[in-house]
Amino acid sequence: MAANSPEGATPRESRSWTLRLRRAIDQHLPMGHLLPDRQPYYVGSWVYVFGVITIAALAWVIVSGVVLSFMGPQWWHDSRLGRFVNSLHFWSVQLFFIFMVLHLWGQYFMAGWRHGRAATWMIGVVIFAVSILTAFTGYLTQQNFDAQFIAINAKDAMNSAGIGAFFNVLNFGQMYGLHVMLLPIGITFLVVAHIVMVRARGVVKPIDAEGARS
Amino acid sequence: MRSMGATQEEYYRGVRMVPYDLVKELALAIAGIGVLAVLVAAILSSPDVAPVTIAAWAQQDPVDLVTTATNELAGSTTSAGYGPPYNSVGAGQSWGPIAPQKWFGVRIPVDSANTFVIQPLQRASFSNTDLGTALSAWQKATPDQQTKWLDAYSKALPNATVKDGTVAVAAGDYGPLPVMMSNLLGVAQAGGLDGLLVINGRFYQTDYTLPLLFMGDGTYLSGLAAQAHLTGSQWGMMNETGSYPGQTWLWLYTMWYQVPPFTSTTGFLGFNSSNADLGIIILMTVLTAALALVPFIPILRDIPRWVPIHRLIWRQYYAPRKGAIRS
Ligand code: HEM
Numbered sequence: 001m002a003a004n005s006p007e008g009a010t011p012r013e014s015r016s017w018t019l020r021l022r023r024a025i026d027q028h029l030p031m032g033h034l035l036p037d038r039q040p041y042y043v044g045s046w047v048y049v050f051g052v053i054t055i056a057a058l059a060w061v062i063v064s065g066v067v068l069s070f071m072g073p074q075w076w077h078d079s080r081l082g083r084f085v086n087s088l089h090f091w092s093v094q095l096f097f098i099f100m101v102l103h104l105w106g107q108y109f110m111a112g113w114r115h116g117r118a119a120t121w122m123i124g125v126v127i128f129a130v131s132i133l134t135a136f137t138g139y140l141t142q143q144n145f146d147a148q149f150i151a152i153n154a155k156d157a158m159n160s161a162g163i164g165a166f167f168n169v170l171n172f173g174q175m176y177g178l179h180v181m182l183l184p185i186g187i188t189f190l191v192v193a194h195i196v197m198v199r200a201r202g203v204v205k206p207i208d209a210e211g212a213r214s
Numbered sequence: 215m216r217s218m219g220a221t222q223e224e225y226y227r228g229v230r231m232v233p234y235d236l237v238k239e240l241a242l243a244i245a246g247i248g249v250l251a252v253l254v255a256a257i258l259s260s261p262d263v264a265p266v267t268i269a270a271w272a273q274q275d276p277v278d279l280v281t282t283a284t285n286e287l288a289g290s291t292t293s294a295g296y297g298p299p300y301n302s303v304g305a306g307q308s309w310g311p312i313a314p315q316k317w318f319g320v321r322i323p324v325d326s327a328n329t330f331v332i333q334p335l336q337r338a339s340f341s342n343t344d345l346g347t348a349l350s351a352w353q354k355a356t357p358d359q360q361t362k363w364l365d366a367y368s369k370a371l372p373n374a375t376v377k378d379g380t381v382a383v384a385a386g387d388y389g390p391l392p393v394m395m396s397n398l399l400g401v402a403q404a405g406g407l408d409g410l411l412v413i414n415g416r417f418y419q420t421d422y423t424l425p426l427l428f429m430g431d432g433t434y435l436s437g438l439a440a441q442a443h444l445t446g447s448q449w450g451m452m453n454e455t456g457s458y459p460g461q462t463w464l465w466l467y468t469m470w471y472q473v474p475p476f477t478s479t480t481g482f483l484g485f486n487s488s489n490a491d492l493g494i495i496i497l498m499t500v501l502t503a504a505l506a507l508v509p510f511i512p513i514l515r516d517i518p519r520w521v522p523i524h525r526l527i528w529r530q531y532y533a534p535r536k537g538a539i540r541s
Contacts, residue, residue, distance in 0.1 A: 019360035026482045033222055033283075036236070037233060037236075038231075038232060038233055039234035039236075040226060041231070041232045042528050042531040043234060045527045045529070047527045049243070051248075052240050052243045053243045053247060056240065056243035056248075057247050057251075058247065059244055059245055059247075068313065083259065083262065084259075084387040084457070086262075087260040088255040091251050091254040091260070092247070093257050094459055096385070097462070097463050101463065106338035110518065110524055110527055111515065111518040111519065111524070114509075117509075118509040122509075125502065127507040128505075132461070132464070136461065139478050141250070142261075142269050143265065143385040144261065144262050145265050145438070145439075145442075145455060146261055146454050148265050148266060148429070148435065148437065149439040149444050150435075150540065151422075151426055152443075153444075153445070154493050155430075157495060158294075159298070159299060159306070160307040160314075160315055160489070160491035161496075162315050162317055162318045163314075164315075164322075165319070166318070168421075168423060169336075170421070170423040171420070171421045171423055172420050172422050174420075200222075201225070202226060205229070206524065206528040206531045206532070207518065207533045
């Protein structure tokens, strides 16, 4: 790797931020690690597929959500096509959560945080929490009876913790903005970081692979 | 950790590597989930029960609307006695010195009696002299007198009768209240109250705090919610109207509302039903932090080693001989 060998870098070059960034990427995330075409032979389990399916479900959540927000919040209440796109969004979210939770339990029983992967796990938990918040703002912006009742009911919990003073679940505009912009961008960013971290280290070895067997 | 390896190459040294097509796997996953989601969406659709308006409430259950409005004047509704962030009447929830509801103060001021009853009536009294007279009689009366009228009227309302959408109570000394309430009911039934509470002096509007608080003070909307199995004591967060799934991932959060100390009045360690919301949020924050810190928490991080589920997941690896790593 470039950064491992001095390969004639002058002191001036090594002070270049650009060069240092490039070398750091070369070392920690070369294309061969980002998109490997080979995996350890034990990566044969279905459990590894849960993470990928979660990405796929997220992709459908985002695509259907972009169509919904492009057409505006009234569309899906009075058009059949709109209602269908809303249903697609709704069920993609359910699938997203199902597979994210399966992935979470899978990673738990594989102890996927071993060998320096604790940060990957922790970002995963943050993704889980932010996803719950995003889904919550989504349920609040449905503009139907469910949304009304969830708002009235949820305000007490938010207010009791002081959150309601800033995050007003009765304010449709605030919840809608958070739901369609800020939170999805946050989730996407976190998922990219999560996957880059996984690819940078490669998947973890089986439990007890260290020592004698590795 | 000796076995961590400085680079992936070192980490995997001696591990047999086999071809694996990640991009194809992702493409297939996107296609598969797409087909599944389209099918489920087409077959099962999604929940969309029309929202309740104040007009519908006033038409379907006029006595409840009038009772709620009367209670707003008496200051006995949920919103009137709420405390922060709407007003400083109640103290809000706290746990020992931890009182975040109080800390941030009144950030979304709501004066229930004025906002939900007096101001809408003032608008409506524009060309209505009867109402104008009643309103000024109300405002000129002493608080004592107002309370007497409110008490009498509140006692009469449970036996009120509804005829042609108007509410009638037995004769009694209610001062100007019957005139005020019948006008408020009329405005509400015509949809005027929906508009007045939402617009609240603005034109563009995306904030439904006032009408939702007002509807939350009544029993009509919560009654419909109970019929649809949405309330907190019915694990309501996990359902939507119809048989649609709600936020099922909140199962743990909503479970705490069904068990002691959060259901009991005596409580435990200062947690009881009166500060259940705060207690449960604190508990869930601690549990979420613990989930994030699992890699560092003894026992929690060791369970996967003890429970042989990993032997199923990595079957090939643990299978005798066949899968042994060659070095
Ligand atoms: C949007 C949500 C998420 C997505 C799209 C996602 C995606 C992925 C993918 C594609 C991998 C590669 C390996 C595999 O597929 O098993 C992975 C690994 C991992 N994930 Fe997630 N994940 C998400 C949420 C989570 C959550 C909630 C946790 C746990 C709290 C978590 C913990 C981990 C860990 C520890 C690894 C490393 C496994 C290893 O090195 O072998 N992830 N994730």
